[in-house]
Every structure is written in C-alpha cells, then in structure tokens.
Amino acid sequence: MANDTTRANASGHTGQLVGGIVASFVAFVTLVLVLVKQGQGAAWAGAQTGLLVGFALAAAVASWCWNSLLAPVLEPQEGRRPAWVGTVGLLAAHALVAVLLLLLAGAGAGAAWGKSQKLLAVLALALVVALVAIWRQPLKAWFSARGTLLQLNAGLVTVLVLGVVFLLNYFIVPRRLGWIKKDFTEAKYYTLAEQTINVLKSVTKEKPVELIAMLSTDQFAGAGSHVIKQRLNDFGKQSAYVKVTIWDPNLDYEAKKLYEEGVVSALPAVIARYKDEPQTREVVTGAEEKDITKALLKLLSPSSRKVYVLSGHGELDPDSADPANGMANFKTVLETDRYELAKLELFKQAAVPSDAAALLIARPKSAPDEKELQKIEAWLAGGGRLLLCLDPDDKSGFGKLAEKYGIVFHRADVLDQMQIMFGGDPQLFQGMDYGEHETVSFFKNVRQRTVFFGAGYLTQQTAAGDYQLTDLIKTSASSFAQEITAPAKPGQPAAQGARTNGPLTVAMLSSTKDPEPPKDEPKDAAKAPEPEKTRIRVAVFADGDFLANQIPANQFINLNVAGNIVAWLTDNTKALGIRAKDPSQDMENRKITADAKTIRWIVILTLFLPVLLIFGAGVAVQIARR
Amino acid sequence: MRNVLSIARRECRAYFTSAIGYVVMAAFIAFTGLIFFLIVSQPQAVASMDGVFRNLAILLVMLLPLLTMRLLAGERSGDQGIGTIELLLTSPITEWELVLGKFVGSLLYIFALLAVSLIYPFTLGRIGDPDLGTIFAGYVGLLFFCGYCLAFGLFLSSLTNSQIVAAISSIVGLLVIWLSKFLGEVGGGKLGWLAWWSFMDHHEDFWRGLITFSDCAWYLSFIFFFLFAAKQMIASSRWR
8 A cells, every 4th residue: 555655656756757847848948939039030929929928837837846846845844835835936936047048148149238138137136036035944944954054165166166267278378378389290280480480580679560360250160260360379479579360350340341342352361561550561361371471571571573484485474374385373373472573585685684583484495596595694693593494305405504503404204103003194293202402391291292294304413513402302213214315206206215213303403502711711700791692593393394384283382392492592581481381281192092902901900800809808807707 | 195096996997897898998999990990991081090089079978978977976876776985985085085096097997998099090000101290199189088078977976876867967968068169159259158168179279280288278177177076076975
C-alpha cells in the first residue's frame, strides 16, 4: 500500500516536472516570438496580443506545476497559506524574467531609454518586491541557516575571481602585453619583415603617420579580420610615431564617406596619411603586410622612379594585354611600386635618358644596331642598371652584352626529365631553388614558385673581373640542357648539340664589386664613398617570356621576383622582401600525392592498427583485473 | 605537492585500469584516424594537420566530459553508491590539493592521448613536407584547449552527485561556450563581446602556427578560475 502511494507520488512529481518544463519552454518561446515581431519593426497587432496572452497562460500552467513540486521546499510551514499564493509567486517570477528580457531586447536594439522602458523597470522592481514578500519566510530561513553566509561569501569570491579574470584578459593583457607572440610558421607569416620594420623606423617624430585599415568587422569578416587587426598592432608596436586605427564602413561615418566618394574602392584597404596633414594620403587595396608597407612607402617617398623599356626590336609591349606579346601585368606591378614606365626607341635618341633608373629589355626578337649597343654600354658604364630577358633561341645578340658583365648566356633548350617521364611539356618547369640573395631569399622560405615556358641557361664567366655574380634561380637536378647549334627554320626543330645536366641557372645577377679599402689607411665609415650610386647592375633571365602576361600571377611569382629585381637594380631595397606573404600559397606548395598503395598503408597504420592495439590493451587490462 | 602528485598518479592509473580510459582513447584515435585518412586521401591533399585539429576540437568537447564526470561526482556517489568524498575531506589534504591532483591526473592522461596522436604528423612527414612549427603550435593549442575542457568538466563534476548529470551538463556547457562565438559574430556590435568568452576565439592562432601571450593567458586564467570554483564548491560542502 505504502509502495503504491510512493509510486503514485513519484509519477505525479514526474508529470509536474515534465509539465513545468514544457509550459515554461512554451511561455518563453511565445515571448521570444513577441520580441522577434517587435524587432522586425511591425506595429502592435492582434498577433502580438495573442502571443502575450499565450505567454501568460503558459506561464500560469508552468507556475502551478512548479509550485506543486517546490511547495515543500518553499513553504516550510505547510498549510499556513493557500497553494495559489505560491503559484502567484512563481507567475510573478516568470513575469520578472519576461520584463527583464524585454528590457534587454530594448537595450540590445539600441533604443533610447524612453517611457515604456521606465515603466518596465518600475514593473520589474515591483515584481522583485512582490517575490520577496511572498517568500519572505523561506528566504529568512535560508539566510539564517548555518553555512549560508559562508556559501554566499564563497560565491561572491568566485564571482570576484571571474571579474578579475575578465578584466585581466579583456582589457589589460591584450592592450599591454598583446604584442608578445611567437611565430612558429616556417616562413614567419605572422612576423613583420625586416624591410617593413626599417620602413616603420624611418617615420619621424616631426611627421607622425596614421595607418587606417578599412575593413568589415561583422560576422562575414571571419578570421581574416582578426589576422589583419593583429598585423596592424604589430605595425603600431614598431614605431611610436605610427598610429593604427581600424574603420568599418558599416559603422564609422568617415569611413563610409570615403567609401562612397570612391577613395576606397574595395575592402579591405589601407590608408596611410600624415597625422597633421590628413589630406596627404596614400590608399592601397588589401591589408597584407606588403599592401600596408606599400602605402607607407608611397607616403614617405612620394617621388617615382623611371624605368625605360627598350622597344623597336620586337620586345614585349608594356602597354599590351596580349598574353604572349604584352607585359601590361608587370607594368601594373611596377606602377604600384611607384615606378613610371616609358618606352624607349633608342635609335632615335642620342643616349639613354639621364632620368632612367633602370633599362628593361624584355625578349628582343631582332638585333639592335651597333650604335644602340654602344649607347647602352656607355650608360651602363656610368652606373646604369639593366634587366634583360632573353629567349632560349635568342637571335638579338644581347647575350653578348650580358657577357661583358660576367654572365654567359647559352642558347639552349632546358628540358625537365620528370616532365618527359609523366608526359608533360618538357620545356615547362618550375623554379623553386633560389639563391642566397635579398631579392629571392624570402621566396625560398615560403616555397613559392616561378615558372618558365622554355628557357636557355646561364653560367658565370670564369674571369668575371670586377663583377660579383649571383645565381638567382636554378632548375632542378632532373633537368638538362640541349644546346641549340643552328637557328630553327620554319616547320623544323632547331638543331641540337651538346647536353648539359642540371641543375642549371636560369636567372643571374651581376654587380660591380665593392672597392677594397686601401690597406694602409684605417677604415673610416664617414670617408667611405657611396658605391651604390656608381655601381653597375645587370640582371638576366634566360627566358624571354618570364614577364609576359601569360604567366598566371595567382600561381607563380615571376612578376614578384622581377619586381624585387627592379627594386634591387634601382636601389629601392626598402621595398624588398615584403611581397606576397600568402599562407594559402604555401599550402599549395605542400601538396601530397599518395598513390593507392600508400593510402592503404595509411589506413592500416593510422586507423586500424592503433585502435586495435588500444582495444587489445583495454581487454587485457580488464581480464587481468578480474 | 606530494599530495597533489599522489592523487594525480592515482587518477591517471584509474584511467588506465578502467574501461572508460580505453574507450575514450580508442574513440579518439578512431575518429582522428578517420579524419586524417579522409584529408590525406583527397586528390589535392595538403601536408597539414589544420583539418585534423579543427575536427578534433568538437570530438574533444564530447569526449573530455566523459573523463571528468567521475572526478568529483564519482567521489560523492561512488561506483556502487558509496561516496569517498568524506574520507578525502577528513584526510590531511587541502581542497586545492584535491582539485589540482584530479586535474593533473586527467591532464597526464590527455598527454598520453595526444602522444598517441603524434602518429599523424609522423605519417604526414613520410608522405609530404608539413610545416612542423605550425603542427607544434597546434598541439600546444590543443593542450590548452584540453586543459580548459578538463577544468570546466571538473567544476561541473563538483556541482553534482550524478556522473551522468556532470557529463551532460559539461557537454552542453562547452557547446554553449563554443556557440557564444557565433552569437557574438552574428549579433555584431553590442553582442560582439560574447565571442571573447568562447575558446574558439582563442584557438585560431594556434592552428595558424602562432602562439600569443593573450591566448595563453586567457586559457590559463580560465583553467585557474574553473579549478578555483571547483575548490570553492568542495569547501562549501564542509559547511553543510
């Protein structure tokens, strides 16, 4: 009999528990629906009133259920007052939560503190008073119980510790110590390049700079926005005279204005401007390290350098978008780096113009006349800078010019054995073996590739004399070169001669050696001449199409390497090494190709074997325990 | 310290002598192995552990509460309904020693778990050229993440006598903390601060190969806070 009563009580309690949970859930879902309707800006209508009535009814049912369950706890002196008082109390608790939610929703929507909010606040206060009045007995009993104060104290201390944790991590650490970090990536993607730091250090106290990153900070920004903010903090940390700000066109008025005016055309973008002269500004699209540094460089050194492009011998046209015969893409790269490109028909000129920072000869098809060559040599002798791209079967004779500066150009077809084995184009190969030179060492670390669609090769002259030679890009060990002994005739392959095995150099630099200081005189830095300005510099690529538009710029870094070389030729070394730091490109270069057999081993090694071993160990231990 | 180590040793041994320790380890390795296999067998697969780390986080949110559920709730209820918490509380150990011992014990088990998973970077090294620095940072992040989940689970285990309630509430709690990132991002502006409370907001950098002081401090602070809260809960049971 007693068991039946206990079972009936238990089943009644379960019903009340389930009823209470369901009714409370329904009540707050209806309330959320009311809030959603309000949030949509709809006028108060019958639907909302209906939902509120629904909320009240559900809350009443929930209160009754909860009261039946909680009465023994909340009413220690049972029977002193009718059960409906407790129900009303719980209804008031539901109402209090509803009122607080309404107040929160109003605050979240950014509504001003108006009459209805004040009314809700008063109502909330009244409900709290009512709740205290209804349950003053159990509250009094609880407060007078042994240990309550100790527990309250413990709770308070815990909340205080949480507060300290919040203050420390939300405000203090990110602002004061947020710069402390360790970049473990092989290519140091999240560490500013030395060149960037040098540029930042060149900002002076007299002309402080403001860097403004314009980016969307909403939910669509994702991790990218976080990385950009971190990068900007790094920029700000390097110099006391560089202030970093982030503007969101959706939130900031000035940013929105700039966006609407077309000053900024796409996000993210960076504006570099002088703090005291906001109108003197440079805007670049993108927020990579290279973009931000570029904006800074443009601001700090506003004058541009002039690069002349030799024409009249069938060279690549800097103004043409033609994939095979144009190099408009490279022109864009140089223009973004503050270079001005101009075509040069040297046979019409008395000499190479004096304002030429560098001369570019890209894939000449026919030979220049003797006078042109003399003009170029004369200009180079005075400290000129030359970038030469030659076809593997070059007929222009510019190779002879390169030889005067220690670089021997070999008319040959460089082929890749691996490409032949896998049925690919044997003349197509990728360069990833970069030399130790400031123009390419960065790319070496990030494993980015250049591509060659047919190339000859270069060697260093044994008696290079005054010139210091550097192998810049080499082919792989699986490559080899077949010398072209006679020019190709239409419809016939070029006659081929001796074979040279790889690795072979396909890009090389030549530079006048530093003058050795006299042995007798002590070294005096102040008296040392400035060798940079009189030094001859020549760069040669053994591929005429290295700069052509047909190079997929998103996959290969030909234009970046060439851009760095132009920067080196023109002594603009500040711009070196800060190009294309793209982790996704690195991922591209870390692809794995596993055949079916390898995959089978992977499955056995990483999936079945460890699981079986663990399972077996578990079973063995359990058996041993028994 | 000796007491902490004694408790830690006992806890760690308990994982290796109970079925749950092997079930969790087998489930962890089976799931991780499957994810690893699915990633490397793709045609354009990349030699990176990034995908594995990202998927591991959700698995650990589900698995780690199974380890922590018994830490304190088990002491209260006992395996056969006989609690040992009274014995522990009357022995000459402080609440801190008890909490730290339990935490360190479960962390040692996690070390073993993660050590077994090193088989994946090793395999990756054989079939590709992974960035080892990034993998190292990912593992450090994973350790912090596990520490956070363990401390949170330990705290919730201190609140209840039921292991099932402790496990379910830990899973739900961790999922809510996880989702607070998305709430903060979707809410934007005034709700943006919500994202800060989520461990996901402090994990991305580790996966990218970057260890920042702010992220380490965030994890360590919250691990301390949950352990402190658990210690307070145990202390309060002395006063009842």
